[in-house]
Amino acid sequence: MKQRPQPNDRFWIPTLHRWYTVAWVLLGLAPSVIGVRNDSGAAKYWSLALLAVISLGYATLRLFPDNAVVRPHVQLWVLTLGVGAMAGLPGGGAALFIVSLPQFWMFAAGPVSAIAYSGAAVGAAVTARTVRHMELLTGNVAFTVLGYAAGVLVGLLVHRIVQQSDERARRLNTELENAHHQLVEAHQRQGAAEERERLARDIHDTLAQGFASIIVLAEAARSGLGTDLGKSAQQLLSIEHTARENLAEARVLVGSAPQSGVAPGSVARTLRRTLDRFAEDTGLTVDAELPDVECDQQTRIALLRCTQESLANIRKHAAASTAGVVLTDHGHGLELEITDDGRGFVVADSRGFGLDGMRKRLAELGGELTVTSSVGDGTRVLAMVPTNGQV
Numbered sequence: 001m002k003q004r005p006q007p008n009d010r011f012w013i014p015t016l017h018r019w020y021t022v023a024w025v026l027l028g029l030a031p032s033v034i035g036v037r038n039d040s041g042a043a044k045y046w047s048l049a050l051l052a053v054i055s056l057g058y059a060t061l062r063l064f065p066d067n068a069v070v071r072p073h074v075q076l077w078v079l080t081l082g083v084g085a086m087a088g089l090p091g092g093g094a095a096l097f098i099v100s101l102p103q104f105w106m107f108a109a110g111p112v113s114a115i116a117y118s119g120a121a122v123g124a125a126v127t128a129r130t131v132r133h134m135e136l137l138t139g140n141v142a143f144t145v146l147g148y149a150a151g152v153l154v155g156l157l158v159h160r161i162v163q164q165s166d167e168r169a170r171r172l173n174t175e176l177e178n179a180h181h182q183l184v185e186a187h188q189r190q191g192a193a194e195e196r197e198r199l200a201r202d203i204h205d206t207l208a209q210g211f212a213s214i215i216v217l218a219e220a221a222r223s224g225l226g227t228d229l230g231k232s233a234q235q236l237l238s239i240e241h242t243a244r245e246n247l248a249e250a251r252v253l254v255g256s257a258p259q260s261g262v263a264p265g266s267v268a269r270t271l272r273r274t275l276d277r278f279a280e281d282t283g284l285t286v287d288a289e290l291p292d293v294e295c296d297q298q299t300r301i302a303l304l305r306c307t308q309e310s311l312a313n314i315r316k317h318a319a320a321s322t323a324g325v326v327l328t329d330h331g332h333g334l335e336l337e338i339t340d341d342g343r344g345f346v347v348a349d350s351r352g353f354g355l356d357g358m359r360k361r362l363a364e365l366g367g368e369l370t371v372t373s374s375v376g377d378g379t380r381v382l383a384m385v386p387t388n389g390q391v
Contacts, residue, residue, distance in 0.1 A: 084124020318342025
């Protein structure tokens with residue numbers, strides 16, 4: 001069963017509870033017991049019985065807070081009446097009342113209730129003392145009233161401090177919740193942005209390049225219809241193949257295909273098919289050194305995308321006559337070098353999406369991309385992807 005919290009129990013940490021219990025026994029109960037030990041008759045036993053009832057109620061409330069019989073208000077009434085009755089018995093009640101004052105603040109529902117219960121205890125004690133001695137202004141009465149006044153002031157001060165602490169804690173909790181919500185929203189926005197960037201990169205590397213190839217082939221086929229029907233037919237066949245590949249890639253991107261559109265096989269065979277299609281479509285001479293090396297699917301796709309992007313740039317911008325592709329296995333990683341003898345460019349001035357996409361794709365696998373070029377001297381693209389988790 002879930003433990004029911006006491007009304008003002010948050011004021012009192014367990015260690016403080018223990019120290020207070022020791023002080024209450026030594027400074028409250030013990031002096032009252034000592035005060036009647038040499039007495040005889042019913043008054044002595046009434047005093048001991050009252051002390052036992054008060055002690056039992058306190059112990060039960062502290063040890064068994066879910067007890068169905070002893071509730072905080074029950075213990076407060078027992079304490080109020082017990083302190084008042086003790087003031088009229090030989091054991092006295094002033095010391096017991098002073099030491100018991102914290103209990104009114106521990107078990108009451110709030111400061112008003114604590115002041116009311118402790119005030120009732122003062123009234124009962126003063127009345128019992130006055131009836132017994134037939135005198136109102138006595139030292140015990142003055143000590144009791146002053147103790148009550150001091151207890152109220154200290155209790156209100158502690159209550160104020162706790163209220164301020166609770167308010168600060170609520171503000172901090174609110175700020176923490178707001179910060180948590182903002183962090184969640186930021187992560188969601190970041191995730192959405194990363195997903196958009198990934199889709200944009202995949203579309204650029206696959207569909208966009210395929211469409212660009214289809215446009216070039218279609219223009220060439222149309223130009224050759226009147227002069228070279230055989231070549232135009234071959235170009236139309238290339239358009240068909242490219243369109244089918246684009247359709248497969250589109251299905252992958254929208255999630256209707258379970259795997260990447262890259263067909264299974266070694267990285268060398270995958271690159272070889274791409275180079276053959278490029279040479280066939282463009283008429284450029286392609287020199288390739290592609291040893292049959294093993295790598296995982298992600299690495300194979302990354303190297304393929306880098307090859308496709310580099311070849312697309314050669315076709316669109318380089319005005320080259322020859323391209324070279326060399327794949328090297330260094331043991332700790334694969335290195336793919338793509339070169340051309342085209343017009344070159346100033347790398348620092350390049351703002352193309354394709355190069356940035358290649359860099360990010362390789363960086364996700366712990367690799368890197370190096371582009372070397374200058375105007376009139378061709379271009380060299382070097383992609384490195386580590387294997388076995390090494391960079």
